[in-house]
Amino acid sequence: MTDNNFLSPNIITASGSGSATSLSSTANSGDATSDNDIKNKLSAQEEIALHSRGGIQLIFRQLWIMLKKNFILQLRYRKSTLAQILIGPLIFLLLLFILQKSNDAQQLRSNLHPLTYPLIGVQPCQGRTRSAPCINFMFTPNTVDTKNIMEMFAINNEKRTGNPLIIEDISITNDNLGFLPEKTLGIVPVTDETVIYNYTLMHPNTTLFAIHFDFITSTPKNYRYQIWFNGTLMANQTDIMGDQVLAFQRGIDEAIVSLNSGLNKNSANLATFNVQLKDWPKVPPTQLNDQIVASFGALFFFCAEMIIFINVLNTIVTEKEYKLKDSLLMMGLNREIYWISNFLSNAWIVTICSLVICIFGIAFRFFVFKNANFGVLFITFLLFGLAMVSFAFFVTTFCHRSRVAILIGIFIFIIGLLFQFFVFSDTFLGYIWWSDKISSAGWKVLVFFPFFNFGKIYLDLTQMTAGNLDYFTLTVIPGHGFSWNDLYNKLPDDLLPPMDPSNTRPNTPPPIHSWYFLLMNIGVYSILTWYLDKVIPDEFGNYHNPLFFLTPSYYGIKFNRKLNQQNWLNRNKRFGLNENNEGEDEKVSKERERAFDPNQNLAIRICNLSKIYQNSFFVKSLLDKVAVNNLCLTVKEGKCLALLGQNGAGKSTTMNILSGLTPSSKGDALLYGYSVKSDMNSIRKIMGICPQHDILFNELTAREHIELYAGIKNIPHSEIDKLVEERLASVRLTKVANIPAGSYSGGMKRRLSMLISTIGDPRIIFLDEPTTGMDPVNRRHVWSFIEKFKKGRVIILTTHSMEEADVLGDRICVMAHGRLRAIGNSIHLKNKFGAGYRISLVTHPNDAARLKNLIETKVPEVLLDDDSAGALIYELPISGLASLPPLIQWLEENKEMSQVDPEKKLLKAWGVSQKSLEEAFLRLIREANPNGYSGYENNENNENDENSGLRRRNVPENLKNTI
């Protein structure tokens, strides 16, 4: 088809090269649409076909195509996908590995057999916890001399501090190393130095000081003793660093001096002291459990899963923000399929991430990975990951902007970090799971957080898999390990950390409960997502009734499927009863009548449709915006209705209501017998939409877009290839079919959006400014496509291009301030609201004055608009219409001869055209805005200015061709 085929049939032209169009018939033709046998509902077969498009086959088709789309996007965003499945978990595992190794190295460097060093440090009497009982001092050997010294020490110490200390009756030997004090003990004799070593190794942080006298001679009195103290606790008590050791040593010396106070200072019996200090043995620990991996593993693995969590938040909310989700839903995607496909697409990421963690955990030889059953570990990470994905879905229902979603994600990340850090790290608050630190109500709340449940089972795993050390032989005894059966058993007491004997150990659930809770998290957050996604109003104000699931219609059960048209009409008529329609254009009134006439066969019937954007959700206010006001419109099948109007006139809002994007405030519309208020699901199956702003997946190609939407519309596989080729060729996108849409120019994106709206052979197509940003050649191709495509369908088009409305619109309606101002075909509008006709004449420049004289004498009503180089342009107002036929006859006959060249006729060329639709439009807008603002003159962004006719053209297009 050549570009000439795009010329509008409605533009009345007559030229010297052809015969003049009969003006009387065309000028009065008005709205040319006729009532033929158009149905206002789908036929019975179409109804059956429409509803059989649903069902299980469609569900699987949509699920498959959505999974394919998500997978392609994951492949295209390879960096982010790699970060989620490999780099993230690996980095955190590596970090753990490095930290663990440095911790091991540090432990190895510690004092297996502490060296002696000069006097420093202090340590108060304190057990493992502040309330746990401890032993103040141990001493050895248990002889009369040493007992005397300790007694004297106790007497002096009581005088100084008021704290009584007694020498206990019990004695600790290598045979009763398991002894643990039930109350704080004073001074305990032990058999020898190895008891001090072994006992303190077995029961760290239980004994404050120990003293070993290894050399007491009576003549001369020589005392050599060694003080053992707890360096770790001392280091935690910074302000008293060293004080108590010093005090202890002084107390011992004092006691010795007191006992020897009768001796002559100068005698050879003078006592001498040889004091040495020694730290408690600190390493190796009683349990070999990769301390760092055990304490901080939950935190690090939480971080790895958070990469997926934040990515899910970002992806879903970005799709929402850029209306991609709305676009998919409007094209008929089942909302549940949207969520299921996203869940499954993330499930494989979580699966691989969990496998990577488990495999590399084993490779790094972490105890918890080596000693636990692989399946248990894998399922734990998998369930945690899936629970976090569901949790992310839940969070997305509250966010409309991806920036907000990421901020919320970071906030949850920090909360989760603190949680893992403080709640599950024994370094800080200790093992709350095995203590009474959380009330049962607290537990019930905490189990709703996936990271809490994960932290609990991870701690179980680390406790069970920790290896033990035989500290006499320094060999590792493998831990208990973690098998499937261990999931069901509570942790044995000997694996639990010690606790205050005065408290009873709470009834901690077995590890399997964490799985149950994680499964519960997946279920609860998935259901909440499904529910909230429906009941929380979207950006356009759409939401379901909170009790939607109780209505039979939600389950597709309709007791009275057939809408009673008369009732429906009566109901909607009421909305317009109080309207003042004075001064309304007669055609607009007729249109209203037609909308309410039950005998009219109409494909689209819009009755008193109104939209008010409320400033406040609860109260009416002056700031409420009436975007569409009691609009009544009708469209017949096979016709294209063009909506014109200044910016903000309400065109897009009308489109949005009809396409189900936004709910109407009042009134309703029937599209092929389906109400936009109650049957949007059916409408979506027969509808296509090209929204005002391109809604495209930047990473998908044009071909993939068509395949995606064809899948959603359930077009048979066998037809897809043909459809893709045909449609791409029709909008001239074949060459870029395999290039991602993100790299397209504005016009190319527009063409693709337009094309998408036609997929699935919809009966109704909404085109919101479909050719914005297109070059003239492509625009004409698109027009040609629309023109051909509209057969047997209805097209509603909004545009700012008068030319486009003129070419495509079978009927054109002009809106202002949400109301219909004028309606009819282009000729009717031009006749009624336009400023008349334009007459263009071309002669030799020297004949111009004569021609001017002749014309102005023949038709005195004409007004000269332009006179340059022999080209005369006149305007003929409507009042002079009667003079037009004789004038055209004269022009046709063209008998006058040129004075410059008597061989040739006076007129070289001529043309008569109706003044443009633009002028009619401007007049209507001016009338609608008595204050002077048309909204059009000030429209700096009007991309269609070049076509709008605002610029005065010296010679009309049709005339140019003839010159």
Ligand SMILES: Nc1ncnc2c1ncn2[C@@H]1O[C@H](COP(=O)(O)OP(=O)(O)OP(=O)(O)O)[C@@H](O)[C@H]1O
């Ligand atoms: N979500 C909204 N909240 C509040 N007001 C809105 C909203 N959407 C649109 N409006 C207002 O409703 C009026 C009609 O807007 P609409 O987008 O329908 O105009 P339009 O005719 O399509 O304009 P344009 O030609 O610029 O696309 C405008 O005044 C607009 O500001």
